[in-house]
Amino acid sequence: MHLQAQAGLMTTYREPWRNRGVTGVLISVALIAFYCVLYWTEWLSPVAEALGLRNKWFLYGGLYSIGMIGGAAYMLRRHGTSRYHQVRLAVNVSIQVILGFALPYVMPWFEQPEYYFSYFWPLKYDALYPHTLQALPGYMAVWAVFGALVLAPAASLLFGKRWYCSWVCGCGALANTFGDPWRHLTPTSTASWRFEKVAIHASLVIAVVTTLMVVLGQTVGGTAVAGIADEMKQGYGFVFGSILAGVVGTGLYPILGPRVWCRNFCPMAALLGLTQKAGRFRIRVKPDMCISCGNCTTYCEMGIDVRAYAQNNESFTRASCVGCGMCAHVCPRGVLKLEAGQPLSVDLG
Amino acid sequence: MRIVVVGNGVAGMEAAQAARRQLPTAAISVVSEESDHFFSRTALMYVLSGQLSHAATEPLERDAYARLGLVRVRARAIGLDPARRLLLLAGADPLPYDRLILAPGSRARPAPWPGSDLPGVGSFVTLQDLAWLEEEIAPPKTTDRPPNEWAHLTSGASDSPYRRRRSAAQARGRRAERPVVIGGGLIGVEVVEAMLALGRRPTFLIRDDWFWPIALDAQEAGWVADELRAHGVDARTGTEVSALEGGPGGVERVVTNKGTIEADLVVVAIGVVPNTAWLGGVVPTDRGGGLLVDASLRTAVDDVWACGDAASVPMPDGSHRTEPLWYTARAQGRLAGRNASSPGAPAPYARGTWYNSAKLMDIEYTTAGQLDGDMWRFEEAGAVRSSTRIAHREGRVVGFNFLGRRWDHSVCARWIEEGRPVRYVVDHLRQAAFDTEFVLPLVVPNDRRP
Ligand SMILES: Cc1cc2nc3c(=O)[nH]c(=O)nc-3n(C[C@H](O)[C@H](O)[C@H](O)COP(=O)(O)OP(=O)(O)OC[C@H]3O[C@@H](n4cnc5c(N)ncnc54)[C@H](O)[C@@H]3O)c2cc1C
Ligand code: SF4
Numbered sequence: 159m160h161l162q163a164q165a166g167l168m169t170t171y172r173e174p175w176r177n178r179g180v181t182g183v184l185i186s187v188a189l190i191a192f193y194c195v196l197y198w199t200e201w202l203s204p205v206a207e208a209l210g211l212r213n214k215w216f217l218y219g220g221l222y223s224i225g226m227i228g229g230a231a232y233m234l235r236r237h238g239t240s241r242y243h244q245v246r247l248a249v250n251v252s253i254q255v256i257l258g259f260a261l262p263y264v265m266p267w268f269e270q271p272e273y274y275f276s277y278f279w280p281l282k283y284d285a286l287y288p289h290t291l292q293a294l295p296g297y298m299a300v301w302a303v304f305g306a307l308v309l310a311p312a313a314s315l316l317f318g319k320r321w322y323c324s325w326v327c328g329c330g331a332l333a334n335t336f337g338d339p340w341r342h343l344t345p346t347s348t349a350s351w352r353f354e355k356v357a358i359h360a361s362l363v364i365a366v367v368t369t370l371m372v373v374l375g376q377t378v379g380g381t382a383v384a385g386i387a388d389e390m391k392q393g394y395g396f397v398f399g400s401i402l403a404g405v406v407g408t409g410l411y412p413i414l415g416p417r418v419w420c421r422n423f424c425p426m427a428a429l430l431g432l433t434q435k436a437g438r439f440r441i442r443v444k445p446d447m448c449i450s451c452g453n454c455t456t457y458c459e460m461g462i463d464v465r466a467y468a469q470n471n472e473s474f475t476r477a478s479c480v481g482c483g484m485c486a487h488v489c490p491r492g493v494l495k496l497e498a499g500q501p502l503s504v505d506l507g
Numbered sequence: 508m509r510i511v512v513v514g515n516g517v518a519g520m521e522a523a524q525a526a527r528r529q530l531p532t533a534a535i536s537v538v539s540e541e542s543d544h545f546f547s548r549t550a551l552m553y554v555l556s557g558q559l560s561h562a563a564t565e566p567l568e569r570d571a572y573a574r575l576g577l578v579r580v581r582a583r584a585i586g587l588d589p590a591r592r593l594l595l596l597a598g599a600d601p602l603p604y605d606r607l608i609l610a611p612g613s614r615a616r617p618a619p620w621p622g623s624d625l626p627g628v629g630s631f632v633t634l635q636d637l638a639w640l641e642e643e644i645a646p647p648k649t650t651d652r653p654p655n656e657w658a659h660l661t662s663g664a665s666d667s668p669y670r671r672r673r674s675a676a677q678a679r680g681r682r683a684e685r686p687v688v689i690g691g692g693l694i695g696v697e698v699v700e701a702m703l704a705l706g707r708r709p710t711f712l713i714r715d716d717w718f719w720p721i722a723l724d725a726q727e728a729g730w731v732a733d734e735l736r737a738h739g740v741d742a743r744t745g746t747e748v749s750a751l752e753g754g755p756g757g758v759e760r761v762v763t764n765k766g767t768i769e770a771d772l773v774v775v776a777i778g779v780v781p782n783t784a785w786l787g788g789v790v791p792t793d794r795g796g797g798l799l800v801d802a803s804l805r806t807a808v809d810d811v812w813a814c815g816d817a818a819s820v821p822m823p824d825g826s827h828r829t830e831p832l833w834y835t836a837r838a839q840g841r842l843a844g845r846n847a848s849s850p851g852a853p854a855p856y857a858r859g860t861w862y863n864s865a866k867l868m869d870i871e872y873t874t875a876g877q878l879d880g881d882m883w884r885f886e887e888a889g890a891v892r893s894s895t896r897i898a899h900r901e902g903r904v905v906g907f908n909f910l911g912r913r914w915d916h917s918v919c920a921r922w923i924e925e926g927r928p929v930r931y932v933v934d935h936l937r938q939a940a941f942d943t944e945f946v947l948p949l950v951v952p953n954d955r956r957p
Contacts, residue, residue, distance in 0.1 A: 168704035171648050172557035239869070241945040342560075348568065444941060445917050447864055449833045450517070451550035452563040469566060486943050490866040492873070492913035495941055 229335030318439025320481025337416025344415030431477030518815025525844025627675030675757030
């Protein structure tokens with residue numbers, strides 16, 4: 159077996175549906191229309207009922223799972239020679255199908271709330287609101303707090319943010335399966351990097367402030383605070399939860415690549431990115447072997463100009479890197495290696 | 508101070524950047540016939556197959572000239588007047604210089620057979636070759652339009668490696684279906700791989716008894732040949748071409764010592780030669796045309812340096828040689844740029860232990876050092892197929908050849924420089940492993956250790 163072979167990629171730019179051709183644009187329009195219908199109409203509810211599903215969100219969960227599994231089959235047909243991709247996708251898709259769909263569906267049968275064990279604050283923006291926590295059984299509330307404030311950053315320090323973004327998260331799972339055909343469309347320019355840095359850290363600040371306001375409003379604050387907090391909560395849910403994560407994040411897969419949301423707007427990614435910079439994860443560069451071909455940069459779904467580091471012999475850690483492993487996989491000279499072997503550092507630069 | 512660099516390949520651009528670091532205000536011009544922007548020649552096969560866009564092959568962002576304050580001169584250099592310190596250009600005024608850095612790279616070794624100038628016959632070294640070959644064999648891309656730089660300069664000579672040729676496919680009204688690739692080396696196998704991706708089953712003609720004999724032994728090459736055949740390539744070893752035949756429409760047959768092969772496209776990949784004929788011998792060269800330089804990369808002509816594929820550099824054994832490699836071109840470019848622009852003592856070119864890596868179809872290849880002496884060999888064929896060959900003399904390692912796994916050549920080179928015993932190296936091989944995560948490590952059983 160050639161467990162690192164790259165042959166699956168070779169005709170990417172000769173497939174119009176993957177290159178903003180008419181089919182690509184139509185797929186994008188269809189995805190955006192789907193999200194608008196899902197979020198702002200009830201048209202899907204009768205469909206869900208007809209299928210015997212509890213509500214339209216489980217219809218969405220089912221479609222999501224089908225998209226992931228189909229996309230994973232496509233992805234592994236192309237890159238299945240990578241052992242890293244095999245293991246990673248098997249874990250990620252299983253977690254999503256089980257924890258993101260099946261378990262929440264059956265939990266009410268055992269008189270438990272529908273709970274998603276694989277989503278944490280701040281991605282799940284309401285997870286730490288006092289009213290949310292109070293409504294949960296104790297072990298779930300503990301998991302929500304522990305997962306967001308201890309587990310996620312600690313694991314990111316040790317293994318990089320990939321433990322979440324490429325191994326657990328549902329947004330990542332869809333991006334790396336259903337979205338994989340378009341990963342080369344992510345912009346790689348310095349300008350896009352500048353936008354990313356501003357946008358994602360602003361998202362984090364907005365998410366933290368909104369959460370703090372809601373916590374205040376639901377605990378000590380008077381009705382005035384609670385009112386403002388409520389509006390912020392609504393606004394955040396609309397802009398981040400629906401528009402940026404769904405309509406833009408997924409709808410624009412065929413135009414701007416599969417990680418628009420993860421790269422520019424996800425507050426969880428921002429937080430884990432900061433801990434990743436201080437942690438042990440890095441991409442190691444073999445000295446003076448890079449031929450500057452550009453495969454790594456092209457196939458980076460986060461738009462990192464990997465080549466810029468590789469051709470300068472710089473091992474590096476970028477906050478946005480989700481550790482999907484594609485750069486190492488596609489490099490025809492075996493220059494790159496993901497590893498979690500650096501000593502912890504306090505350099506947040 | 509006026510610095511002129513001929514060539515915007517990796518050597519020329521590294522030289523220009525190094526000179527800029529030394530001299531923040533000097534006027535630095537970069538002359539290029541091939542293209543406006545520096546691109547990665549090593550990525551040509553990926554653009555041909557469709558794995559990369561044209562733009563993706565450019566290692567620097569397009570504002571690089573402006574950012575570095577370099578003047579770009581898109582023109583063909585046609586000679587040198589060292590007495591008046593002028594670089595002569597076709598269709599433009601001569602360019603005066605105080606320091607000249609020559610980095611004109613290499614061109615395809617010309618095909619020696621009758622019929623080599625038929626339409627449908629070409630090489631694969633330049634951007635214009637890529638344009639020609641795409642037209643011959645590949646469906647057009649929908650979004651990735653080739654950059655304008657493809658248009659060859661009308662002032663270019665008819666023997667320029669950067670001339671744009673008409674394809675046989677255009678005259679025929681149909682793309683090539685029966686391609687033949689001549690030359691069993693790295694460029695040959697890259698063209699074959701791209702053609703496979705484009706849905707063709709090329710015939711691959713190799714003169715030697717096995718593929719790439721300067722790098723692989725018969726057993727290693729046998730694996731590559733199996734891989735080629737498994738993908739449907741008609742790989743023929745021991746096959747010597749004597750003529751190419753066809754009509755005005757283009758090539759139709761390749762005549763060899765082992766019979767005649769039908770063909771509607773022939774790519775000749777029999778090596779490269781220094782692209783220095785345009786200098787007309789003004790700068791002394793070795794027998795192959797490589798520009799002779801001393802250890803500081805200076806030529807025998809005053810204030811002229813050379814680097815990259817076109818330079819014939821001194822080797823540790825005292826001989827001079829050209830090395831058509833990306834990493835040597837980069838290192839030499841950097842050094843030539845520094846030495847040509849720095850007032851201090853010139854730094855010498857230090858050619859360390861030889862190494863290289865490649866991908867032969869789907870097989871990863873890494874080499875370091877010299878492969879002569881006694882051999883220790885180990886092959887595995889389980890979850891991973893790999894072949895490891897370690898050469899040693901008097902018990903000390905001198906070279907490595909690896910197929911099927913990734914290795915850190917710098918660790919291997921260090922072992923060679925330290926003169927490590929072969930047993931030590933095999934025991935510590937894991938320190939040089941560079942496989943991606945979850946690939947099971949190489950395990951050498953005790954009774955197979957040297
Ligand atoms: C298909 C292919 C695959 C390769 N793969 C590998 C690989 O995997 N690993 C590796 O190490 N090496 C590889 N090489 C070799 C590598 O590309 C070269 O060693 C490297 O590009 C040399 O750089 P250079 O700057 O010396 O010359 P070049 O890249 O050849 O640049 C020379 C430049 O000089 C300019 N020029 C030349 N003559 C004139 C003139 N008369 N007037 C004006 N301008 C002129 C041209 O514009 C040209 O761009 C490959 C080469 C090819 C063709
Ligand atoms: S690191 Fe590998 S893929 Fe990236 S530019 Fe260098 S050789 Fe190409």
